[in-house]
Amino acid sequence: MNTAHKIESLTSQLPQELVSQIFAFSIPPFASLAPEPDPSYSSTGTLSLVCNAWKDIALSTPQLWNSFAIQLHSPKFAFTLHRTETHLERSGSLPLAIQIDMAMNCPDAMFHPILDRLNVHSHRWHTLILCIPFSLTSRLVGDPSRGASRLDSLIIRPTRPTIPESRSASVAFGSRHTQFRPSTITMSGLYLNALNIDWSHLIDMNIVSLSVEECLQLLRLAPLLRHLKIRSILHNTQATASTQVQVTHYSLETWDLSTPSRLFSSLLWDQITLPKLTSLNLCDGPCDALGRLLKRSSCPLAYFGLYRGSTSGLVSLLSAMPHLKHLYLENLTSGGDEIATLCALMALTTAYPAHSDESTLFLPRLETVQYYRCPNLVWTTIPSWFPPTETKSNILYRPLSDIDIDVYVLPSEMENEAIDSDTVSKLLDLIGRGFDLTVNNDTYNADEIGEPTNFIEDSRRYHAYR
Numbered sequence: 001m002n003t004a005h006k007i008e009s010l011t012s013q014l015p016q017e018l019v020s021q022i023f024a025f026s027i028p029p030f031a032s033l034a035p036e037p038d039p040s041y042s043s044t045g046t047l048s049l050v051c052n053a054w055k056d057i058a059l060s061t062p063q064l065w066n067s068f069a070i071q072l073h074s075p076k077f078a079f080t081l082h083r084t085e086t087h088l089e090r091s092g093s094l095p096l097a098i099q100i101d102m103a104m105n106c107p108d109a110m111f112h113p114i115l116d117r118l119n120v121h122s123h124r125w126h127t128l129i130l131c132i133p134f135s136l137t138s139r140l141v142g143d144p145s146r147g148a149s150r151l152d153s154l155i156i157r158p159t160r161p162t163i164p165e166s167r168s169a170s171v172a173f174g175s176r177h178t179q180f181r182p183s184t185i186t187m188s189g190l191y192l193n194a195l196n197i198d199w200s201h202l203i204d205m206n207i208v209s210l211s212v213e214e215c216l217q218l219l220r221l222a223p224l225l226r227h228l229k230i231r232s233i234l235h236n237t238q239a240t241a242s243t244q245v246q247v248t249h250y251s252l253e254t255w256d257l258s259t260p261s262r263l264f265s266s267l268l269w270d271q272i273t274l275p276k277l278t279s280l281n282l283c284d285g286p287c288d289a290l291g292r293l294l295k296r297s298s299c300p301l302a303y304f305g306l307y308r309g310s311t312s313g314l315v316s317l318l319s320a321m322p323h324l325k326h327l328y329l330e331n332l333t334s335g336g337d338e339i340a341t342l343c344a345l346m347a348l349t350t351a352y353p354a355h356s357d358e359s360t361l362f363l364p365r366l367e368t369v370q371y372y373r374c375p376n377l378v379w380t381t382i383p384s385w386f387p388p389t390e391t392k393s394n395i396l397y398r399p400l401s402d403i404d405i406d407v408y409v410l411p412s413e414m415e416n417e418a419i420d421s422d423t424v425s426k427l428l429d430l431i432g433r434g435f436d437l438t439v440n441n442d443t444y445n446a447d448e449i450g451e452p453t454n455f456i457e458d459s460r461r462y463h464a465y466r
Helices: 002-012 016-025 043-047 052-059 074-090 108-120 212-221 262-269 288-297 314-318 338-348 379-385 411-417 421-432 455-464
Strands: 067-072 096-102 125-131 153-156 184-187 204-211 227-234 254-257 279-282 303-307 326-330 351-353 368-372 395-397 402-407 436-441
Touching (some): 067 074, 288 314
Parallel strands (some): 254 279
């Protein structure tokens, strides 16, 4: 009681507006919404329990009530409905950030009154996170009579699919009468047409899977799309055969395709042109279609990441990236002499005459290389990747300054895998000149748990004690 009295005395000396702002900072922002472990618990409600002064301020501060999570659970239905109405009323006219989750094995119809109350306030929706069945997401159609939608961010992961990994083709969210115009969408388990929205404002899209046809459709529907992340490209068995029509998208800057889909992604690459593409992440080996896309687009690609897949065709693909600054290669499998060819080419093309046509040069702008767990690296070529100590005024040099390499070499393999002593000296000299050169070995010091060892130093010690 004494502590509570001191707190009340302190806050009574501050302007109410200042205390309200302090309270607002204690509430998680829209991006960190999460359902409470106990549905009866509320961080907003906790503030009002400290003292009467805090309760009055908390109840009259709309910023404390416009971000909330709803856990649909049968035994707590009446409480959840009351709590939802309280948040809607006390948040005034502020934009709403709402997350809805549902306990398993609950009857959907029981929760229609809660969703209907949310529909009345659809003109205030700013962020929606929906982890509920299709039958409930499809009920969130909004109320066009209340004004234009403010919905900016939509995350929709419907629960209870009929078949594992299946996707629903029915409309799961939105209505043609209420034009939702989100700029950010994250979704899974749905076909693209399951969202009945206006795509013209979309900037950022994160989706588990799309067919080739849906990718083309998305690029047509969303002219402002800048960032696209897809886990996999699928074949759309429901799509009808059609002639290939080129789609040019003038806004897309970053594309992340995080699982192997080489067959269907190849079909896609031949149908699109991306003149603004600056970053591309792939989980597959190179293909001719991707090279054709890059040459056709003449895009300013500055970052390229390749995960898994074969190295076959890698040099040809990189030759189509004259603007590349950052190269990331991880867990690639051997594709003949491709890596040896890449290493030799990097060493031979460090310098080039001034006023050269960059489009004819090999990676003239490359600044950083990250090379993790890939085969056949030729250590003797690496010192020649960097500019020499003495440079010439009429010669330009590749601005490479940072190489990060991760190897997997057991102690028993050092005889064949250790960096030769002459190259070790050259690499240490590069580090001494200020270049950022890191070579980590995750397994050499196998008896110790902790940080990987420095493979350059491991190789130096190996030769010193032979």
